[in-house]
Amino acid sequence: MTESVKNGALYGVGVGPGDPELMTLKAVRVLEGSAVIAVPKSAGAAPDAASRALSIASKGAELKGKEILRLLLPMTKDAARLKEARQTAASAIAGRLEKGLDVSFITLGDPMLYSTFSYLVPFVRKLLPDAPVRVIPGVTSFSAAAASAIIPLAESGGKVAIIPAAYDIEDLRERIAANDTVVLMKVNRAMDALIGLLCSMGLEKNAVFVSRASWPDEEVVTDIKSLKGASPDYFSTVIIKK
Amino acid sequence: MTESVKNGALYGVGVGPGDPELMTLKAVRVLEGSAVIAVPKSAGAAPDAASRALSIASKGAELKGKEILRLLLPMTKDAARLKEARQTAASAIAGRLEKGLDVSFITLGDPMLYSTFSYLVPFVRKLLPDAPVRVIPGVTSFSAAAASAIIPLAESGGKVAIIPAAYDIEDLRERIAANDTVVLMKVNRAMDALIGLLCSMGLEKNAVFVSRASWPDEEVVTDIKSLKGASPDYFSTVIIKK
Numbered sequence: 001m002t003e004s005v006k007n008g009a010l011y012g013v014g015v016g017p018g019d020p021e022l023m024t025l026k027a028v029r030v031l032e033g034s035a036v037i038a039v040p041k042s043a044g045a046a047p048d049a050a051s052r053a054l055s056i057a058s059k060g061a062e063l064k065g066k067e068i069l070r071l072l073l074p075m076t077k078d079a080a081r082l083k084e085a086r087q088t089a090a091s092a093i094a095g096r097l098e099k100g101l102d103v104s105f106i107t108l109g110d111p112m113l114y115s116t117f118s119y120l121v122p123f124v125r126k127l128l129p130d131a132p133v134r135v136i137p138g139v140t141s142f143s144a145a146a147a148s149a150i151i152p153l154a155e156s157g158g159k160v161a162i163i164p165a166a167y168d169i170e171d172l173r174e175r176i177a178a179n180d181t182v183v184l185m186k187v188n189r190a191m192d193a194l195i196g197l198l199c200s201m202g203l204e205k206n207a208v209f210v211s212r213a214s215w216p217d218e219e220v221v222t223d224i225k226s227l228k229g230a231s232p233d234y235f236s237t238v239i240i241k242k
Numbered sequence: 243m244t245e246s247v248k249n250g251a252l253y254g255v256g257v258g259p260g261d262p263e264l265m266t267l268k269a270v271r272v273l274e275g276s277a278v279i280a281v282p283k284s285a286g287a288a289p290d291a292a293s294r295a296l297s298i299a300s301k302g303a304e305l306k307g308k309e310i311l312r313l314l315l316p317m318t319k320d321a322a323r324l325k326e327a328r329q330t331a332a333s334a335i336a337g338r339l340e341k342g343l344d345v346s347f348i349t350l351g352d353p354m355l356y357s358t359f360s361y362l363v364p365f366v367r368k369l370l371p372d373a374p375v376r377v378i379p380g381v382t383s384f385s386a387a388a389a390s391a392i393i394p395l396a397e398s399g400g401k402v403a404i405i406p407a408a409y410d411i412e413d414l415r416e417r418i419a420a421n422d423t424v425v426l427m428k429v430n431r432a433m434d435a436l437i438g439l440l441c442s443m444g445l446e447k448n449a450v451f452v453s454r455a456s457w458p459d460e461e462v463v464t465d466i467k468s469l470k471g472a473s474p475d476y477f478s479t480v481i482i483k484k
Contacts, residue, residue: 012389014381017379021266021268021271022266022268023267024263024265024266024381025262025263025264025267026261026263028267029263060267075398110381110385110389110395111389112385112389112392112393112395112396113385113395113396114396114398114400115394118392118394118397119397121392133392135388135389135392136389137264137382137385137386137388137456138381138385139256139266139352139381140382143352143379143380143382144379146352146354146377146379147352147353147377147378150354150363150375152354152357152360153352153355154354154355154356154404154406155360155361156356157407158356158406159403159404160355160403160404160405161401161402161403161404161421162396162402162403163401164398164400165399175401175420178420179403214379
């Protein structure tokens with residue numbers, strides 16, 4: 001008689017914003033205890049986010065001998081293609097969990113904020129309802145940006161809005177008016193429109209631009225107008241504080 | 243001839259949401275390299291936040307032999323009293339920095355989010371303009387809450403609002419309508435009004451309550467209506483996700 005193997009656990013592990021030292025002790029322990037490191041590769045939008053997350057993880061934790069499982073998770077609005085990609089990824093993960101192997105799915109920053117981990121969980125659960133799923137939170141890129149600029153995101157009672165990419169400038173005007181702090185993530189596509197908006201609101205001196213926060217080539221720019229016409233990279237954040 | 247002592251560095255160190263394992267490697271290194279651990283004691287509002295931060299730090303890092311510098315930073319609207327308290331705290335810190343000692347000011351979660359660290363920095367800089375100031379970002383309580391509940395804070399393109407304590411219910415209604423996710427921090431004082439609002443918006447099944455996220459006595463409640471009449475503690479978060 002053979003005993004049935006206990007399912008491994010699936011972990012969503014935030015590796016933090018970029019500096020491997022900004023990984024948590026728990027992230028390091030969980031990664032080192034996992035046989036499989038799953039790396040989402042979202043073809044298209046995030047140029048090197050996947051390889052960046054793996055590079056951070058391998059500097060902060062010992063990954064030698066582990067299987068690196070690359071999962072293709074395209075950024076597309078085609079629902080059928082999305083579903084198929086997620087099913088394929090989930091079944092690759094479930095195959096490892098069934099063998100009793102723990103799988104750590106790594107993401108830049110925090111797994112519950114703009115990561116593809118949460119999309120995958122229901123697919124994995126459908127295949128293996130009994131496999132434990134755990135999330136290890138991580139330091140977000142906007143906390144790292146605020147730390148680098150030494151700009152408080154919020155003080156007592158302050159309301160904060162977090163807005164990812166693709167801005168509707170009129171909507172943004174209202175959100176800036178309605179909050180004490182507005183964090184704009186992946187601001188690269190809209191810098192000139194944003195600078196115009198801030199100037200029209202008299203807030204051009206209330207904004208800080210941070211690119212690649214906590215990375216060795218981090219950049220902090222307090223004179224936001226100097227970025228007019230510039231093409232900042234994907235990993236750029238603007239903090240507007242009134 | 244005696245050489246002048248180089249000023250120590252002032253660090254704002256986030257120790258994370260509660261679980262000592264959610265401290266970053268950098269927080270541990272910086273704390274262990276600091277001669278002085280400054281602990282803000284904000285009499286009044288946050289019952290045991292200060293001692294909680296110190297307890298986390300002492301579990302995640304070796305603090306033996308270090309000076310524990312307790313700073314009284316009252317939560318008051320009396321501007322003169324606030325200024326005096328901050329000046330007193332800043333001068334206690336500056337006294338250590340002048341002797342070449344590094345000082346780590348610890349906060350729960352992240353130092354740039356609802357912490358008193360940012361208030362102190364200008365006072366210390368006035369006394370010692372040349373002392374380096376650095377911020378070590380930490381995992382926030384809302385990332386930990388989302389991780390425990392396995393509720394994504396935001397998926398691709400989602401807009402997130404973070405709102406601390408003391409709610410104006412009509413304002414909150416508008417913010418819930420205007421965002422994909424709303425995070426309510428320190429929700430303890432307003433649970434019944436909040437439950438009423440969520441029910442009136444048909445969103446009572448879209449909210450998760452998390453108390454003491456990542457602590458050993460953490461509590462996750464998905465049936466928010468069951469909390470009617472309850473008095474949750476200070477460290478409680480509600481995530482509303484549409």
